[in-house]
Amino acid sequence: MTIDRRELAGFLRRSRDRVRPSDVGLAAGPRRRTAGLRREEVAQLAGMSADYYMRMEQARGPHPSPQILASPSSGSSAPDDSPRKQADLMSTPPLILLLSGSLRTGSSNESVLRTARAVAPAQVRTELYEGLAALPHFNPDDDTEPLPAPVAELRAAIGAAAAVLICTPEYAGTLPGSFKNLLDWTVGGTEICDKPVAWVNAAAAGRGLGAEATLRTVLGYTGADIVEPACVSIPVDRGTVGPDGVITDEGVRERLGTVLARLLTPR
Ligand SMILES: Cc1cc2nc3c(=O)[nH]c(=O)nc-3n(C[C@H](O)[C@H](O)[C@H](O)COP(=O)(O)O)c2cc1C
Numbered sequence: 001m002t003i004d005r006r007e008l009a010g011f012l013r014r015s016r017d018r019v020r021p022s023d024v025g026l027a028a029g030p031r032r033r034t035a036g037l038r039r040e041e042v043a044q045l046a047g048m049s050a051d052y053y054m055r056m057e058q059a060r061g062p063h064p065s066p067q068i069l070a071s072p073s074s075g076s077s078a079p080d081d082s083p084r085k086q087a088d089l090m091s092t093p094p095l096i097l098l099l100s101g102s103l104r105t106g107s108s109n110e111s112v113l114r115t116a117r118a119v120a121p122a123q124v125r126t127e128l129y130e131g132l133a134a135l136p137h138f139n140p141d142d143d144t145e146p147l148p149a150p151v152a153e154l155r156a157a158i159g160a161a162a163a164v165l166i167c168t169p170e171y172a173g174t175l176p177g178s179f180k181n182l183l184d185w186t187v188g189g190t191e192i193c194d195k196p197v198a199w200v201n202a203a204a205a206g207r208g209l210g211a212e213a214t215l216r217t218v219l220g221y222t223g224a225d226i227v228e229p230a231c232v233s234i235p236v237d238r239g240t241v242g243p244d245g246v247i248t249d250e251g252v253r254e255r256l257g258t259v260l261a262r263l264l265t266p267r
Contacts, residue, residue: 010264010265010266011093011094011123011264012042012056012057013057013266014264014266016036016037016039016042016057017035017036017266018036019036019037020035020036020037021037021041026041039054039057093123093124093125094124094125094162094163094264095124095125095126095127095160095161095162096116096120096124096125096126096127096161096162096163096164096165096260096263096264097126097127097129097157097158097160097161097163097164097165098113098116098117098126098127098128098129098164098165098167099113099129099132099164099165099166099167099168099179099182100113100128100129100132100166100167100168101132101166101167101168101169101175101176101178101179101182101211102168102169102176102179103132103133103176103178106241106245107169108169108202108236108238108241109167109168109169109202109236110128110167110245111236111241111245111246111247112167112200112202112234112236112247112252112256113128113165113167114128114244114245114246114247115246115247115252115253115256116165116200116256116259116260118246118253119253119254119256119257119260120257120260121257121260124260124264127157127161129154129157131150131153131154131157132178132179132182133178134150135150135151135154135178135181135182135185136148136150136151137181138181138184138185140188143185143188151185154182154185154186155185155186155189155191156191158186158189158191158192158195159189159191161195162195162196162264163195163196163197163198163227163263163264164192164195164196164197164198164224165197165198165199165200165230165259165260165263166197166198166199166200166215167199167200167201167202168199168211168215169202169203169208169211170203170207170208170209170210170211171211173210173211174210174211174214175211175214175215175218180214180218183218183219183222186222187221187222192219192222192223192224193222193223193224194223194224194225195224195225196224196225196227196230196263196264197219197224197225197226197227198226198227198228198230198231198232198259198262198263199212199215199231200231200232200233200234200256200259201231201232201233201234202234202235202236203233203235204235205233205235208233212231227262227263227267229262229265230259230262230263232255232259234252234255234256234259236252237249240252
């Protein structure tokens with residue numbers, strides 16, 4: 001497995017900032033400068049030296065072994081809330097959920113996401129959400145437990161992701177109704193709150209701006225954390241989409257790689 005030091009470093013820093021001392025059974029203490037964990041604490045929880053951990057977080061260390069990243073033996077028998085399990089969770093490769101706003105077979109927006117999946121580095125996991133057509137029409141009466149199964153699956157998929165990447169067409173100057181419906185279902189859940197989210201506008205230059213504007217408005221209501229540097233326009237030439245739905249254009253592939261990296265970069 002090839003590990004990109006810089007991306008791993010960013011992931012570790014962001015994870016350390018997000019885990020609260022109480023999450024891993026530590027006292028907050030009076031002299032903390034940040035709400036997250038200290039480097040020495042993470043190192044101790046993960047069973048490595050503070051120096052080794054610090055060098056990884058500063059992207060100047062040795063390539064961590066797959067054993068250290070996965071920690072399978074040490075973590076598998078630990079209870080879910082144990083410090084060891086928490087430390088293992090922090091070293092699980094981040095998952096990016098890919099949401100397409102198009103139901104069309106051969107969709108160019110979906111091809112962008114398939115390409116993002118194809119170019120994602122080995123230490124980033126991706127999942128293409130395929131439940132759009134199965135979602136019921138949003139009705140607040142149904143937004144109660146037990147949720148309709150497709151809605152529960154959508155929320156679980158968002159909840160499990162470290163970040164979300166959206167690629168949607170514009171219909172009649174705004175979002176496709178089916179995709180707006182998906183977003184409506186996220187409002188009643190907490191999964192997308194503070195979650196890093198970005199979109200790629202795959203329309204020709206100067207097009208699709210109504211869809212982008214609506215996305216910004218709706219995501220604002222959901223409490224998603226819009227990652228501005230990762231929201232970009234990458235026009236797709238349908239002639240460059242291969243039979244597997246993946247774009248062959250090297251420039252597009254490179255830009256999508258940058259989008260993924262920006263989406264996971266701590267700010
Ligand atoms: C009903 C309908 C309405 C559309 N409205 C717009 C629009 O307002 N602005 C625009 O730029 N494109 C519009 N389009 C074009 C689509 O956004 C475009 O074909 C897009 O590539 C479709 O995405 P897909 O290939 O992922 O399905 C519309 C297409 C359809 C079918």
